Amino acid sequence: MxxxxxxxxxxxxxxxxxxxxxxxxxxxxxxxxxxxxxxxxxxxxxxxxxxxxxxxxxxxxxxxxxxxxxxxxxxxxxxxxxxxxxxxxxxxxDAAAAGEIAGKIVAAGDTYGANESMAGHNVNLEFVSANPTGPVHIGAVRWAAVGDALARVMRASGAKVTAEYYFNDAGSQIDNFSASLLASAKGEPTPENGYGGAYIADITADVLKQHPDALDADDPQEVFRVAGVDLMFAEIKSDLADFGTHFDVFFNEKDLHDKGELDAAVERLDKQGHIFESEGALWLRTTTFGDDKDRPLKKSNGEWTYFAADCAYYLDKRERGFDKLVIMLGADHHGYIGRMQAMSRAFGDEPGTLEILIGQLVNLLRDGKPLRMSKRAGTVLGLDDIVSAIGVDAARYALARYSADSSIDLDIDLWTRNSSDNPVYYVQYAHARIAGVLRNAADRGVDKGESYDASVLTHERESDLLKALAEFPSVVATAAELREPHRVARYAEELAGAYHRFQHDCRVLPVGDEEPTDLNRARLWVVDATRTVLANALALLGVSAPERM
RNA sequence: GCCUCAGUAGCUCAGCUGGAUAGAGCACCGGACUUCUAAUCCGAUGGUCGCAGGUUCGAAUCCUGCCUGGGGCGCCA
Structure with a gap:
């Protein structure tokens, strides 16, 4: 039951x-x-x-x-x-009723855990969204892990989810980036507000490889901008792919401008009666919906503000049919919630249509002391560095197992050691151990059969394990509803613990040449079910479930 | 000043949409390998759940105030 x-x-x-x-x-x-x-x-x-x-x-x-x-x-x-x-x-x-679950899990296979708690929702989940001015830094890597896990968890809960990445390759940060490339090519020092670091030199060299005469062009910086952004973004995409984070849509802010969507959005907001002019600028009266001050859309010099593009982007998403827009941002963007929510309401949407998840920042420590990282100074630990240091599984797991509400202190030394302190090994080992037992069973011709007698599963360890297994679907549902994928990781650790204790106390396979008993067979079902749930839980986190370790 | 997140064992953190004696990992101490993977297990130690009020049968959890720390409060992007 x-x-x-x-x-x-x-x-x-x-x-x-x-x-x-x-x-x-x-x-x-x-x-x-x-x-x-x-x-x-x-x-x-x-x-x-x-x-x-x-x-x-x-x-x-x-x-x-x-x-x-x-x-x-x-x-x-x-x-x-x-x-x-x-x-x-x-x-x-009674034991028979408790033990039924193993058979259900084995039958459901990789669909066990799926539930309908978010059925019918068409969700747009936006995360990472870094502009291509540098490698994906540690803070964004957290969202790459957590956001991807959240997308998986929500899909498992019945939602249709589009994972989306929003970027801008035309703003002033990009100008700074391309100016930095140009300066590097000329052997000049990094310009003010520019970017430093080894990756700038790398990109510069790559641009020069593609365009050996770049410096002689009419507008050299433009050459470096176009080629540099391309190279940088290709690197970001490839790093994310290597990290197992998949995006369905890469959305360029430029498209909003090209298609006149900013004007359209402002017009829509104007029709709703929330636009006003003051001091030569165009404003959205966000205070109507609880923001602490009104926000400019178009500056007095005629330029759009970033917020105007946000409005257009919001409207674009809504018109693509999403009923729930979820955006994951770092704590340093907390100040945007007020205006964004107000904007959503100004468009006439119900509260809850737009959900902004704020995740706390990741602090890097070295020797227990905070390490200041700056893209501009070039002291950046990138996604690729992290992956090459500890691997995808350990990195994803370590970033996804904490509540996004908590800031994480990560010690670089701990991370760059491939340390078994990381609980991911505890979970993966449980899976590998099970795979070993199942291999042995197959080698010895011990078959769990078509069905089993669950009433023999009376050991306390069996009972504990079965209860843990039965919990999985509700854990997934809660993780999706609360947007807290770390619950899946914590659950996996609990389940792994329950399994290790079970295997320690409960012999699964017959000893020596003994004939398999009903108990052996029933336990094989439990073991198989546990393997399934561990694999499913790890899959939701984007972490591999190894057959051997 | 205002907004927001956090404060739980030596460390890192779960638990927080109210439930029974507050948990895990790591660290430390003591045990268990002729037995399906010991990357494991068992036991011991370790707590005024930041502080003070309130709500109620019951508060780590909800409310108020305060303290400490992180982040944010531009016609920047």
Whole structure:
């Protein structure tokens, strides 16, 4: 029995109890959930539904719990129901009902964990979105890992997701970038506001290889701009691809300008009555929707502001049919939330259409001291450096296992050592161990058969493992709903732990030449199911599940 | 000043849409390898959940105030 099924049975038992006690069923929730108690004495699952509803219904929680327990005890698969404390229901399943899950998981294979919690949503998820003025730096790498995992988690939860990267290859930062290339080619020092660092010299050399006469061109900087941006962006895309982060759309801000979408957006906002002119500039009255000040769209010199392009981009996404726009930004962009949300409302969209996720920054430490990184000074640790230092799996996992709300302190030395401190090895090892057991089973001709007798799975370690396995779909659903993919990593660690403990205490294969028993076969199903869930969880994080380590 | 994130074991962090005795990894101490991978497991140590109030059957979790630290508050991009 899955926790979801049990929760439904608890709810219907509660409904019956309300009827028996003549209580007002209107106070009952539409859905409930059971939780896994920490203390095994509290059964396999616990429900607090009596506590939650008794007061509203004007009755005593314990009395209500007693009635629910009476109804629930006769349910198929429920071995025991205890009432504890102020009115908790502690439910114990019989082994056969608990063990069914292994078969369901094996049958579902790589679709186990999929759920419908975000079904029907067409989501545009924008992340990384760095301009091609330098390598993808560590902060953006965090979003490459977290954003990609979030896209996967939301897809597994039934949403249609377009992963999108927004960039601008025409702004003043790009001018600084191309001026830096030109200066480097001429052997001049890095210009003011320019970029330094080894990668500038590399790109410069590559541009000169493509265009040996670049310096003699009418507008040399333009040659360096076009070719340099191309090379830089190619490098970014290839680094991201190597990192396993996939984007469905690379969207260039330039297209918005070329297609006149800024004018169209302003016109739309004007029609909604939110545009005004002041001091020769054009403004959006974002304060109507809670922003702390109004925001300019077109400067008094006639130039568009960056915010105007944001408005056009927003409208573009909406017109492409997305009903949910999610943007992941670093904490240094927190100040944009107010105007962006106001803009969304000014277009007439419901709150919640636009979701801006703010992730805290990554601090790099060396010898315990903060390391200041600057693209301009060239002291940048890029995505490629990280990958070559510790590998994709370790990097992705390390970045994705923390809540985006927490800033991360990463010690470079720790990272550049290929250290087993990284919990990813703990999870991957569990998978590799299982693969080993399954290989041995195959070698020895031990087959798990078409079906198994789940009632023999009575060991505490088996029970713990089965409960952990059963939890996976709700973990995925929660991770998607809360936009918190790190939950998947934490879950994987828990599951790996449950498996290691199981394998330590429970012999899976027959010893020596003994004939396989029902217990051996049933355990093989559990092992196979665990392998499936570990592989699925790692896949959601974009981390490989090795067969051997 | 305003906004925002964080403050939980020696360290790095989970837990936070209210539940029972607050967890994991690392570090440290002590155990377990003739046995399916010991990259593992078991045990011990380690806590005023930043502080103070409040809400209630119940608060690490919700509310208010304060303290400390990170980030942000341009007709920049």
């Amino acid at each position: 899955t926790p979801e099924t049990l929760a439904e049975k608890v709810l219907s038992a509660t409904r019956d109890a309300f009827e028996a006690l003549n209580l007002d069923a209107a106070v009952l929730p539409a859905a409930t959930a059971v939780e896994r108690p920490r203390d095994p004495k509290h059964g396999d699952y616990a429900s607090n539904i009596a506590l939650q509803t008794a007061k509203k219904a004007g009755t005593n929680p314990r009395a209500l719990a007693e009635q629910i327990a009476k109804n629930l005890t006769s349910t198929d698969g429920v071995a025991k129901v205890d009432i504890a404390g102020p009115g908790f229901l502690n439910i114990t399943l």
